[in-house]
Amino acid sequence: MNSIYRRSLLGGLTALSLTAGILVMPQAQAASQTLRVGIMSGEDEDVWRVVSANAAQHGLTIKITTFEDYTQPNEALSEHDLDANSFQHKPYLDAQIQARGYKIVPVGYTYVQPIGLYSRKYKSIADLPKGAVIGVPNDPSNEGRALLLLQAQGLITLNKAAGSLPTALDIAGNPKNIQIKELDAGIVGRSIGDLDAAVVNTDWAIKSGIKIPQERIAQEAVAGNPYRNFIAVNTEDADKPWVKQLVASYQQPNVAAEILKVYHGATLPAW
Numbered sequence: 001m002n003s004i005y006r007r008s009l010l011g012g013l014t015a016l017s018l019t020a021g022i023l024v025m026p027q028a029q030a031a032s033q034t035l036r037v038g039i040m041s042g043e044d045e046d047v048w049r050v051v052s053a054n055a056a057q058h059g060l061t062i063k064i065t066t067f068e069d070y071t072q073p074n075e076a077l078s079e080h081d082l083d084a085n086s087f088q089h090k091p092y093l094d095a096q097i098q099a100r101g102y103k104i105v106p107v108g109y110t111y112v113q114p115i116g117l118y119s120r121k122y123k124s125i126a127d128l129p130k131g132a133v134i135g136v137p138n139d140p141s142n143e144g145r146a147l148l149l150l151q152a153q154g155l156i157t158l159n160k161a162a163g164s165l166p167t168a169l170d171i172a173g174n175p176k177n178i179q180i181k182e183l184d185a186g187i188v189g190r191s192i193g194d195l196d197a198a199v200v201n202t203d204w205a206i207k208s209g210i211k212i213p214q215e216r217i218a219q220e221a222v223a224g225n226p227y228r229n230f231i232a233v234n235t236e237d238a239d240k241p242w243v244k245q246l247v248a249s250y251q252q253p254n255v256a257a258e259i260l261k262v263y264h265g266a267t268l269p270a271w
Helices: 003-011 043-056 072-078 090-100 140-152 202-207 241-250 253-262
Strands: 015-017 033-040 060-067 084-089 104-112 116-118 133-137 171-173 179-183 197-200 216-219 228-234
Touching (some): 033 241, 043 060, 043 202, 043 241, 060 072, 060 241, 072 084, 072 090, 072 104, 090 104, 090 140, 090 228, 104 241, 116 140, 133 140
Parallel strands (some): 033 060
Antiparallel strands (some): 084 228, 116 197
16 A cells, blocks of 8 residues: 555544543653554444543553444554554454455454344344345454354354355355345444344444344354454564553453443453
């Protein structure tokens, strides 16, 4: 990505400086430093206001850039337009690294958002009719996650060789002849009225006006969940002092409380 395109990309995004007054630090404390962090727009902005206040005590000023889709934050981080981002889980990052060759690593867990199956037409899995149309996110990791949830509910069976990233082509058994409709992650929740059901990420479910938990008819297990989100940085920065300070600023009781508050208990602290 050339520099003109980068400026154009980030220039169109909403940049929000979430800084708190910096406390007077001891002489041994490192000099004040500004960190650029990319997150998804919405509830996470409230969470990062609390993180920013915590970070100020470490001499860190957090400048937040918000994004509207999942494809941009890793690109911006890789191009060094960000110092860190916080929006993804490991299967998603692994898929991005495989597709784009990013040198990005996780440095600290944030929260877990159990993905859910939602419906406005049916109250339970058993109520879904034969030939039901179910929407799923179309990016590799979240589609795989959605299909694994449908398998766990007995709606389909998947080819074991597909691992954690199955696609609709890996459906080996489909007793109800379920029709899978692949949609952009930001659209699938908004399309729920036109579908029999939809597997939607928690953040997009909230943004789409889906009622949680009233319209949720299934949810993936929390125990042993591999989809914990984290703060990520470029590999070359992983051992820098500010990384530990940033993670420590996030992994605090006041941040955990804010996560539970803004996500109405549908998102859980994961550290």
